[in-house]
Amino acid sequence: MSRSGARWGAALVVAALLAGAVAGCGAKEGGGSDAGSGTTQKEPYRVGVVVSLTGTYAGLGIPEKKAIELQRDAINANGGVNGHPIEVIFEDDATDPAKAAAAASKLIEQDGVLAIIGATGTAQTMAMRAEVQRAGVPQVSMAGGSVITDQLDPLVFQTPWPNRIVVPFVLKAMARKGLTKVAVISDSGGYGKDGHAIIVKEAPAAGVTIVADETFNPGDTDMSSQLTKIRAAKPDAVLMWNAGKEAALIAKGMKQLGMTQPLFGGPGNGRKEFIQGAGDGAEGFRFAAGKILVPSAYGTDTEAYKVATEFIDSYTAKYGESPDIFAGHAYDAFLIVVDALKRIEGDATPAKLRDAIEQTKGLVGVGGTFTYSPQDHNGLTESELVLYRVENGAWVLDEQ
């Protein structure tokens, strides 16, 4: 929204308009707590989850919720954690940082959760920080912005590969292919801005020159003006950095403008909806992400392969579709919290849980093997990443 206009008194009209239309998505998923079918007598462990079930990131938040529900049921069916069933309380932040903060506050004040998993997006994750700090409740984010763990907070952990790891990986892959004049298009939301800053910073080191640098707003429905500027700059390749549904419009728009340059992106674009939405435009799109999309990349004899295929099989059996990388991030976040809860002695408190999470070591999830330390609350490395290519509407490993 325009900063220049915000001061004007007449902005009330605009506010009324936005309030009117935006408030419609306030359909809360919250309160739907379910302790599962455990027969244990012990008090349930309460965990809050803040995800984007509506708005730009709905396509990410929904598989995240499904993955956590699946794992909760599996754990509770096996007697819970140390005899405690796990109760999960979901809140929808509607891809809105302010609602994410409100959801965190509600989970802490009303529900008294031990930890919060969330949010789906980077800006939403950052918006919750003041709330978790105030209450001393640990937070495990499923968003990939570097800022989440660069600005290290003792309480905040992160499961995806942050931009500081993914961006150089992609830039180096582009340089290897001889694509050194690169046009960048990123969204002005938290994840896009975070990635954009790192792209600008890391490009020289990777031997890449940025010849065009365009932005768009989350929710934009027409990219042709930005793409026209990019076309005029005659780049070797286009790198887009965003995690929402707008990616499909970029891929489609390039095709419509007759742009044949290869398109690259990050993990945020590893979504089936992207391929469906972009159609032909998705063909040849390359992006970096973890190995869950093609599990053989783990190496079929590894522990990670076993963990991932078990998750993929049970998710597919329950929901009739295979999990994407976002489901994987949620699986990992839940796994980290459960693993830490198991290691707690005596009564579980948010403080004890935070300490236990920070001591996570060699925990094999689907996004990688997690080892946290007081200095590193992400614990992943570039070795967890592979480069994918879309071919015939499906993901394949891109040979390097």
Added chain:
Amino acid sequence: MSLLRVRGLDKRFGGVHAVRDLSFDVHPQTIKALIGPNGAGKSTVFNLLTGFERPDSGSATFADAELIGLRPHEVVRRGVVRTFQESRLFDSMTVEENVLAGMHLRLRASMLGAAVRAPRVRAEEREARVEAAHVMRMLGIERHAHRKAGDLPHGLRRVVEVARALAARPKLLLLDEPAAGLDGRETEDLADALLRIRDTGVTLLIVEHDMGLVMEVSDEIVVIDQGRKIAEGPPLLIQKDPAVLEAYLGEVGDRV
């Protein structure tokens, strides 16, 4: 036999009993005046008869059909057309266009007619302009035909409203204070026009404060006070009616 037969009309607004058990008749091709002191409920009677307000009880039979319960446009389609005390003109249109508007909704039958029967519509349009000119001449406003209605002085707007109402070819015309804002000369012209309108076969019911005009044109008068009928009869009798004199005393007594 009466054209309009009002029986037991009754209307309250909260604590105000605006119209009380009012009954009167209007006979074909006559002019009937509805008079009374300010706040007597005259305009309310118009609103009740033309569907702008619903009475609490009572009936109004027009040419053997009930008007009460109809919506304003349905009342118009039965041939009962009114004007307002505060004129409601299409201000952004010319006087002629206003008069044509009164006609148009009766002229063209179907929404798609314009596209399909363009020549016939054009012929209709020509006839309409001729008729509009005639109506404007009858009311002495033809020289203002191309002025914007919004630019006209108050008195003239009244007359334009009468013209527009007349253009709808009503059987019964309800005029709410048509002479308000007119000077002496204009009022005389209006009186002549009203008599000519009556002589073309239209029946009129008028609310009017100008007693000179009322006495000149009315065939019959009904007087109401505080919503109740206090007298009804020909002008000469009404002028001498003690109840009428009393009701008007101290208010507009000098006009009686």
Added chain:
Amino acid sequence: MSMSSADVLQFVASGLQNGAIYALMALGFTLVFASTGIINFAQGEFFMLGGMLAAAGMAAGVPLGVSVLAAVAATTLVGCLVERLALRPARSAGGLALVIITIGCSMLIKSGARHLFGPDERALPAFTAGEPLSVGGALIEPQAVWVLVLALAAAVGLTVLYRWTKMGLAMRACSISHDAARIVGVDTARVVMLSFGLAGALGALAGAVVAPITQTAYDVGARMGLKGFAAALLGGLGDPVGAIVGGFVLGLLESGAVAVVSGTYKDAVALVVLLVVLVLRPQGILGRHLGEKL
């Protein structure tokens, strides 16, 4: 970076494509305003319903053309129902209350769509397949041609309706004065309902014809409502010709803002337009006066 004439044309093409959609939305706002004097904040949801219902029809195996027509028809009905069921019973409550009711309706329609269709974005196939056309070096996809042609057809159809039909005359009469319209025999209640129906049809048409280019989702209405409102205000509320002009001007301004400044400020254009028009020229760019409404 230097821009060729083809690039400039490409910006213009993009501006016209978006402008056509804004024009349809602005027409919806303006029709309702003309006949009622209120701003219908559910207009954006009509746009959303057009795209989502067409996509749902396709998903159910209904042919594309039929799906789009059915979506437009269904949304027309929704528009009529909004008026008949939500606004008419509260008619006596006055302008502000009615505007707030339209906000309520928009929330209801939006959450209804979310429950009915789910939160995911949906794609609609192009009306006709084919390679982009080259116009002076600018590439224009066939669907953009559909957008322009259908928007212009709707504008022409509406002009014919407004100028040369009895219903149009009745609508114009209502836009000047409801009482005056009533005493010349106009069924004002029917005109108001029809203007909501037409607003629904225009919004749905915009939503369905642009969905193949932009995709659609249950929550696309708010943003488009804002743009359409800005365009209607720019053209002078209540003025159909102004609405069309306002739509195209807004589309071109947005495209220009991206070309000259940055994509980040694209949405700000509509907001700036809203504020500037509200503060400086409430009668719109064409400078016509509003009817004596409100």
